[in-house]
Amino acid sequence: xxxxxxxxxxxxxxxxxxxxxxxxxxxxxxxxxxxxxxxxxxxxxxxxxxxxxxxxxxxxxxxxxxxxxxxxxxxxxxxxxxxxxxxxxxxxxxxxxxxxxxxxxxxxxxxxxxxxxxxxxxxxxxxxxxxxxxxxxxxxxxxxxxxxxxxxxxxxxxxxxx
Numbered sequence: 494x495x496x497x498x499x500x501x502x503x504x505x506x507x508x509x510x511x512x513x514x515x516x517x518x519x520x521x522x523x524x525x526x527x528x529x530x531x532x533x534x535x536x537x538x539x540x541x542x543x544x545x546x547x548x549x550x551x552x553x554x555x556x557x558x559x560x561x562x563x564x565x566x567x568x569x570x571x572x573x574x575x576x577x578x579x580x581x582x583x584x585x586x587x588x589x590x591x592x593x594x595x596x597x598x599x600x601x602x603x604x605x606x607x608x609x610x611x612x613x614x615x616x617x618x619x620x621x622x623x624x625x626x627x628x629x630x631x632x633x634x635x636x637x638x639x640x641x642x643x644x645x646x647x648x649x650x651x652x653x654x655x
Contacts, residue, residue: 617633
């Protein structure tokens, strides 16, 4: 192979870097704002103890999530009937931008002390920044809530133990 044969690969490499940069610019200028606005609107309309967080970690990765932070205010009287009841914060729906500019959507379940966390993460998809719309966000929040309900009240068929 001659050095001239590398020209096509060099062009492909340059184009791949441009694609990543374009996705990251779209995230910064549009996608992140759509996520924040939509999730904040959901939190304001439905006060069930969740909040929206904007995260930045691992050098250039960013994320926006909605997480259960406190017990729903209208349910406090219900829990007073069982003093030993403990709310488990931490369930979260995360929209995380990867190094390549794509958005990974996944959810985490609340952590329970002294129990194995084998299935603590559920992947809900991978999307390009332009695919993140209000409709998709609402659909993912719906999936998240369904999973959290199943986690809170699991099917007896799937329960192991006594």
